[in-house]
Amino acid sequence: MMSLGAKLATQLMTMFSRAFVAGSKEVHLLKKQVALLQENVKKLKQEANSKDKDIKDLQKTKEQAQTKANISQSKVEELTRDLETEKENWKKQYEQVVFYYIYTTLSKVPDFDFSILGAEAAEMAEAFHAMLPTQTQGCAGNLFLEEAETADAEEVADGAACKVADGSITPTA
Numbered sequence: 001m002m003s004l005g006a007k008l009a010t011q012l013m014t015m016f017s018r019a020f021v022a023g024s025k026e027v028h029l030l031k032k033q034v035a036l037l038q039e040n041v042k043k044l045k046q047e048a049n050s051k052d053k054d055i056k057d058l059q060k061t062k063e064q065a066q067t068k069a070n071i072s073q074s075k076v077e078e079l080t081r082d083l084e085t086e087k088e089n090w091k092k093q094y095e096q097v098v099f100y101y102i103y104t105t106l107s108k109v110p111d112f113d114f115s116i117l118g119a120e121a122a123e124m125a126e127a128f129h130a131m132l133p134t135q136t137q138g139c140a141g142n143l144f145l146e147e148a149e150t151a152d153a154e155e156v157a158d159g160a161a162c163k164v165a166d167g168s169i170t171p172t173a
Contacts, residue, residue: 004044008037103128 015030015037102125105112114125 005041008041011037099124 012034015033098121102114102121105114106125106128110129112125114122
């Protein structure tokens with residue numbers, strides 16, 4: 001832009017010097033050339049302004065894209081946390097169901113061989129089986145043997161969960 005401006009300035013100076021020397025015909029021609037040069041300068045300024053506007057638009061678009069990317073990232077992080085929470089909830093529910101089934105099976109069939117269900121189930125069953133009837137009383141009362149047959153499923157599950165919570169049964173992970 002500066003080189004064009006310098007070039008235009010030198011051309012203007014050349015034209016004005018010719019106009020001084022030249023006659024009336026040449027003065028008219030020089031005025032036309034000056035008008036063309038001024039028009040070219042005006043077009044160059046418009047192009048520069050247009051490019052500045054394009055740069056500003058690109059910066060604005062970049063900022064919007066960055067904002068959308070940040071929002072997406074935060075949504076991904078939130079969904080990841082929700083997924084982890086959901087996994088933990090399912091794991092807790094699974095453990096409660098396992099405790100419920102072992103507790104119920106021990107109540108109805110005390111001699112059942114839990115080793116066929118795996119080492120973890122056998123350990124939990126041994127822990128349940130090792131409790132004395134006085135140790136099993138608590139949140140839902142004594143649900144072993146006779147009372148387990150008359151208790152509903154929720155009472156049995158609550159009793160098993162209570163034993164895990166009060167530390168009398170330690171789950172193995």
